Amino acid sequence: MEIFLILSREHETLPLAELKAILEAENMDYSLKEIDLGIVKLKTDFPDATIRIGKRMAYGHEICNLIAETSLEKLDEKISSISWNDIISESFALRVKKIDSSDNDSQIMEKSLGAIIKSQLGEEIKVKLEKPDTFIRVLVIGSKVLIGKRETKINKKHFFELKPHKRPFFYPGSMSPKLARCMVNLARVKKGDLLLDPFCGTGGILIEAGIVGTRIIGSDIDEKMVKGAFQNLEHCKAMDFNIFQADARKIDLKEKVNAVVTDPPYGISASTGGETSSTLFKEFLQSISKNLLENGRICLANPHYVDVNDLIEGTKFKISEQHGIRMHKSLTRVISVLEKSK
Numbered sequence: 001m002e003i004f005l006i007l008s009r010e011h012e013t014l015p016l017a018e019l020k021a022i023l024e025a026e027n028m029d030y031s032l033k034e035i036d037l038g039i040v041k042l043k044t045d046f047p048d049a050t051i052r053i054g055k056r057m058a059y060g061h062e063i064c065n066l067i068a069e070t071s072l073e074k075l076d077e078k079i080s081s082i083s084w085n086d087i088i089s090e091s092f093a094l095r096v097k098k099i100d101s102s103d104n105d106s107q108i109m110e111k112s113l114g115a116i117i118k119s120q121l122g123e124e125i126k127v128k129l130e131k132p133d134t135f136i137r138v139l140v141i142g143s144k145v146l147i148g149k150r151e152t153k154i155n156k157k158h159f160f161e162l163k164p165h166k167r168p169f170f171y172p173g174s175m176s177p178k179l180a181r182c183m184v185n186l187a188r189v190k191k192g193d194l195l196l197d198p199f200c201g202t203g204g205i206l207i208e209a210g211i212v213g214t215r216i217i218g219s220d221i222d223e224k225m226v227k228g229a230f231q232n233l234e235h236c237k238a239m240d241f242n243i244f245q246a247d248a249r250k251i252d253l254k255e256k257v258n259a260v261v262t263d264p265p266y267g268i269s270a271s272t273g274g275e276t277s278s279t280l281f282k283e284f285l286q287s288i289s290k291n292l293l294e295n296g297r298i299c300l301a302n303p304h305y306v307d308v309n310d311l312i313e314g315t316k317f318k319i320s321e322q323h324g325i326r327m328h329k330s331l332t333r334v335i336s337v338l339e340k341s342k
């Protein structure tokens with residue numbers, strides 16, 4: 001099966017990194033080609049690949065089964081040559097999306113291409129712009145065109161409705177659900193895995209982990225956060241979770257975890273006795289190392305001025321990927337994935 005994905009362009013590296021992490025986590029064999037920033041063609045024989053990817057991805061828009069590829073010049077001819085009766089059964093809509101183009105003739109193209117398709121089909125098959133049974137995507141990237149049937153539209157509603165200030169317990173400094181989901185994905189967890197966030201705050205990362213299907217452990221040094229995270233997880237109907245009060249530097253779990261996904265505090269933290277974040281990170285890594293399975297991963301967010309290379313010196317961890325997110329002029333947040341080596 002060949003599919004193409006329209007990823008978000010809100011970051012240069014995270015969307016593709018997230019996609020690759022999901023494919024690995026779900027054990028899908030694949031070959032992938034990035035055609036343009038945020039446009040990816042993917043071959044896989046994995047059943048339900050589009051559904052599985054679509055359910056997990058944060059930085060994506062839609063996933064289509066590839067019907068044909070052509071050039072802009074030969075687009076009409078190609079559309080005419082496709083056997084639409086085999087693809088469309090009740091109603092359809094055709095939408096054109098142009099990448100890197102200032103032309104605003106998409107609506108004209110939609111009308112003329114839609115008419116070519118309609119001429120092949122029986123009277124009973126209607127054009128239906130809202131909620132059609134079949135959604136045909138025509139993706140124009142320079143002079144190249146991909147024609148596909150949309151299988152999955154990534155649900156943005158969740159990321160909007162679960163923004164930190166919309167949850168029962170809010171505290172400033174909470175991470176956006178989109179980034180939290182992406183970090184869970186970067187840790188390459190799968191359904192049933194055990195995931196820990198030892199600086200869980202309001203529980204944003206834990207909520208997303210629960211949606212991906214992991215079992216959840218959260219802890220925080222602050223009792224107020226523990227109660228708040230509990231409330232938020234209940235509100236989100238999380239199933240398999242355990243939250244308790246603990247210092248991340250002294251965690252001792254009964255069962256080792258597959259992944260740690262976390263957003264430690266930075267600056268001088270009053271809650272950690274005024275220690276600098278570097279010292280806190282180092283001690284946390286030592287403690288976490290004992291609680292993480294041999295092939296486990298850590299995905300963490302830290303400010304740019306904390307060098308993760310320094311933090312992992314002398315530990316079993318190595319950095320497998322890093323992505324910088326510019327927050328404002330003087331702060332970049334760095335997302336790092338660490339692997340524990342034997």
Ligand SMILES: C[S@@+](CC[C@H](N)C(=O)[O-])C[C@H]1O[C@@H](n2cnc3c(N)ncnc32)[C@H](O)[C@@H]1O
Binds near residue numbers: 222
């Ligand atoms: C940046 S916030 C985490 C925010 C969280 N990702 C969210 O979405 O709400 C960091 C958290 O670390 C907690 N914390 C600070 N020092 C700690 C320590 N030594 N052990 C555990 N938690 C600690 C703070 O109470 C705070 O809730």
